Amino acid sequence: MEINVRDDKKIVDxxxxxxxxxxxxxxxxxxxxxxxxxxxxxxVAVFESGEKDLYQGTLDLLAYNKRRIPELEVKKEKQAAL
Structure with missing residues (x-):
């Protein structure tokens, strides 16, 4: 177990x-x-070790965000135009 106390932000992970x-x-x-x-x-935030491959999970998340951000920008532009 690793405990990190960040007094400046009042956070414990x-x-x-x-x-x-x-x-x-x-x-x-x-x-x-x-x-x-x-x-x-x-x-206080508790992080638990996972079962899946961290490298692949990170790649998947980055790829998803790369696709999702432009979609959200288009949606925001359409709403602003109304």
Whole structure:
């Protein structure tokens, strides 16, 4: 587990491995972290390791965004023309 506290933004990010994300004792222990930082008004985000290939997933996401952005721009232009 990796915990990063960003005091300047009041954010805590917690990174869990595949083994850690399936460990009920560890998951229960996260409640203490949530409580501590909630009292300090921090946002706590937990990131879990995935099962798929990160490289391919990133390529797919970039390709999707490359197609989607022009579509959204056209839609915005059409709405502005009305």
């Amino acid at each position: 917690i990174w869990l491995t595949n083994a850690e994300k399936n460990d009920p004792v560890l998951r229960e222990g996260l409640n203490d972290i949530y409580k501590k930082y909630k009292e300090m008004k921090y946002l």
